Amino acid sequence: MTYQPSENRYGNLNWRQAGTTGLVLPEFAFGLWQKFGEQTPYETQREILLAAFDAGIVHFDNANRYGPPHRAAEKNFGRVLREDLSAWREELVLTTKAGNPIGPSPYHRGGSRKNLLQSLDHSLRDLGTDYVDVFYFHHPDPKVPLDETIGALVTAVQSGKALYVGISNFYDPAEAHRAATLLKDAGVPLALHQSRYSIFDRRLEIDDVLGQSLEDGVGLVTYSPLAQGLLTDKYLTGVPEGARALDSAFLSTDDITDESRARARALNDLALERGQSLAQLALQWVLRRPEVTSALIGASSVAQLQHNLQAPSFAPLTDEELELIDAHGVHGTGLRIR
Structure with missing residues (x-):
């Protein structure tokens, strides 16, 4: 059946x-970080992606590393773009990233000009598009001069292969500021900084990346707002069969302790008092910050x-509720972070 998007998608x-x-x-x-590789049936992926577009999401986040295997997520999205969304390409904001390892070769990792620009070419091929809207450098690389990395991002824009550029996981605000300055001096503004942020991960607050981003005029796209599922009702009483923690490189059953569950249950009680789920509370908490441009979410089903997406429809969080969230939302809970 030929896909036709919802006519009301821009009102949501x-x-x-x-x-x-x-x-x-x-x-x-x-985001296509997880669940969009070869382990998930293509029709399930397609159904979710088209439902996202119908709901008003035009911003789809990818990377050469996403799968498994690496590059699979971009290939799968490229198929949806080719078969269903090509007529609406101008309405889409497609992003990709390079820099994190995708193979043993030194040219499949890091911030070198060679790796970044050839990876961008691969991503364009896999996605089946002439350009991406945002090209990110995925992670700082201390072995490569930042000037070289930034020069590659500038070339990506000047070549017409990217409209905007971004950085990701720059948790040192001074380093993020230097990247923004180098790009500004080259006439290519830093549009976005993608970083992890949730009730249980507050590095952006602690190190004042939020303030630095505001000062530099950079939008923040925050990922893992649900802390790999810790800020949902999934792990409140145990680890259910088929849960991500059973086979994920980013969350294990060892990370889910009595302490982390107690904190999540207290936050869940607050959410229920407000008439929402813990996941909706966690998303609303992230979006309360004016520095945040977008909260990056995934899904394993259309219903999820x-x-x-209903999170913003609830009443704003009060000062008293924010204090309660602070009391139970302890930085580092259940996560392998400092």
Whole structure:
């Protein structure tokens, strides 16, 4: 059946400006980090991605590393783009990243000009598009001069293969500021900084990356707002069969302790008092910050996606509720972070 998107898709979500650039984005972005490799049936992936577009999400986040195997997520999205969404390419904001390892070769990792630009070419081929809207450097590389990395990002824009550029996981605000300055001096503004942020991961607050981003005019796209599922009702009483913690490189059963469950249950009690789920509370908490342009979410089903997209519809969090969240949302809970 030929796909036709919902005619009401632009009336569902709020939109925010990406820093001081002219790019505006919906408050939710959809990420293909997990569940979009070869382990998930293609038809399931397609159903979720098209439901996201119907709901107003035009911002789809990818990377050469996403799978498994690496590059699989971009190939799968490329098929959806080719078969279903090609007529609406101009409405989409497609992003990709390079820099994290995808193979044993030194040219399949890091911030060198060679790796970044050839990876961008591979991503364009896999996605089946002439350009991406945002090209990110995935992670700082201390072995490569930042000037070289930034020069590659500038070339990506000047070549027409990317409209905007971003950085990811720059938790040192001074380093993030230097990247923004180098790009500004080259005439290519830093549009987005993608970093992890949740009730249980507050590095952006502790190190004042939020303030630095505001000062530099950079929009923040925050990933893992649900802390790999810790900020949902999934692990409140145990680890259910088929849960991500059983086979994930980012969350294990050892990370889910009595202490982390107690904190999540207290937050869940607050959410229930407000008439929402813990996941909706966690998303609303992230989106309360004006520095955040988009919260990056994934989904393993259409129902889960639609549930989470209701988060902004609830009453704003009060000062008293935010204090309670602070009391139970201890930085580092259940996560392998400092």
